[in-house]
Amino acid sequence: MTYTAEAFQNEFLALGATEVNAIVTVTSTGSAGGQRTAGATEIIIVDASGSMQAEGRIAAARQAAKAAVACLDDGVHFALIAGVGTAQQLFPAPGQLAVASAQTRAEATWAIDRLHASGGTAMGAWLLLAAQLIAQRPGDIAHAIMLTDGDNGEREGYLQSVLDSIAGKFTVDSRGVGTNWKVSELRKIADAMLGTVDIVASPSDLTAAFEQMMTAAMGKTSADVQLKVWTPVNATVRFVKQVEPQVADLTGKRTADGPRAARYPLGSWGAESRDYHVCVDVPPGASGDEMLAARISLVEGDNVLTQALVRAVWTDDAALSTRINRQVAHYTGQAELAETIQAGIEARKAGDDHTATMKFGRAAQLAHESGNKATSELLATVVDIEDAATGTVRLRRKVAAADEMALDTRSTKTVRVGRGQ
């Protein structure tokens, strides 16, 4: 796997300016399929609570779990967890991991037929069991899929305490089926575990969703890649955000690494490209001064995979300092879009129609300007967009719960800016 990192910015600052912004694009390319640098462990968690009996969810979940098992590469360690009021290992024997082969995949498929819906929802317990199984394989590319259809039944704060103890150990992609689960709960898991969250409104779409998640997981070739950010003395990192393929604020995940440097976890990597927005406050310079505002390194352990430099150059030439960098402007807009949609949804839930209309109007405008068609379409299910250019919208009286949840979960999805402009 070969990694490249490139910084996009307007390095020119007006005299007295101290805020440096850059978009860093990290891209990895490998030979077809890539070669894993470590082993891989996959845990599939399927909610088997009583509510899964509705709408044929459990049957669809069985089928989806089987499809996910079929996607496992030979040699991958895996286990299936049935999610009820406690965590029950469905396959293989409790406390063990199976090694994927034609035979173990067939055995796992038979085991899935024993999955019946009866019991509660205990996400913290499910994830804790997944973490215990994964702990047997240190250094593996570890990933879990979690399917649920309802609220977490554990005591307040328990899920958060579990997440605090297992964060960084593996990545978790969560999917909610139906509309009786809470977006905020699964988002909390996705944020802590560097994974994704999405709604699968109809059980019939579960198989495709599981296949997609498992294919992506099998494409990961590095277990634990981190962004190392060095800044000069008297500089502070204001934020580090992933901005593509979706917005995720990494600022709080900082761990110090030597003087003036810190690491931010990125999770596992395959052949892919992601964009990060780094914002640094530096001491002001004089005209003609050039400063390295940040040295961004992609690291795996002590190995530096690639580097990009974020610079600050002070100038009294306003033609240079007022230039707008397209990448920075675009992703600043995409991050605002995600925040605005979530604020709109909050306001609508609180019955504040005025604020909701304003927020959704601004969101429609941002989505239109940036060419984020997918988000525009999701917005159109919640509001009538009269004029996207001016952000004129009207709240719909009737909004399907699934549409609002889809808008909520997918609000952080961004589109890439055209390069070289």
Add this chain to the structure above:
Amino acid sequence: MTDCASCADERTAGATFCEVCGRSLAPEPACEHCGTPGGVGEDGYCEHCGMLAGRERDHLETDCGAVAASVTDRGLRHHRNEDAMWLVTRGSEVDVVISDGVSSSFDPDVASLTAVQAAGDLLPAGDVAAAISAAQAAVAELAASGDPRRQASNPACTIVSAAVRGDAVTVGWIGDSRAYWVPEVGPAEQLTEDDSWATHVIALGADPEQAMRDPKAHAITAWLGADAGKVTPRTGEFVVGDAGHLVLCSDGLWNYLTDPAAFAAAVREGLREQGTLISAARWLADYANTAGGADNITVALIPVSPLAKE
């Protein structure tokens, strides 16, 4: 006795290299901004304060003894030197090129360096127009290579070039980098005519002082670059009658010496005070820096005399 920082071997006083691991024991240069010793990292920035340690092109000199000399300097207000120069002598023959990168374009420092190299390669043939045409083509090609941002704001620069063959001087230019003839007495004679907004409107009858005060005064109307369109380099030739100095420079110098008499006086003062061509060229660069150093400064000095009668 001091330990080698790399392998902890003791060295004897005065040793230059560690006896065991071979690493240099010379102290690494301190950062010129914050003074941290050995603070400059591999990519040229201080590991403490982050300031750039300086680039090779910040100040360069070419010393061809009594035949010619040139100096290029970053100045005080720009973060890098986007001027470039080329100076080659063969006996009394002199090839010289100066180019000034357009700051608002992408990679202007690459444009100017490309221009002087492309022109300089052809100058031995003595055809200044052909050399500038080659530079135009080379700079125009830059937009299609390297960083994709070059396509949106293609690398661009000016050029002024001269070939001196005995007492015959040919000059050519595009943009506002200049060539002057500085006789032993009297004001300097500007051999080039700026391709600039001010020159253009003055030619159309505008008041020169008012035109030069306009913010657009220095906007150039012709340049080298992919977006320059079809520009024919302008040239001039002359044979010297009395001894004097051919001076080529970028606007980083002539901006502070717009009056031809003042320009000539400064060149003469530099030559008189310093004695050698290279120190006179350095003195002129210092002059511009003392006056503010608002732009990159490049200057070349070439004494030319009439041929001795046989």
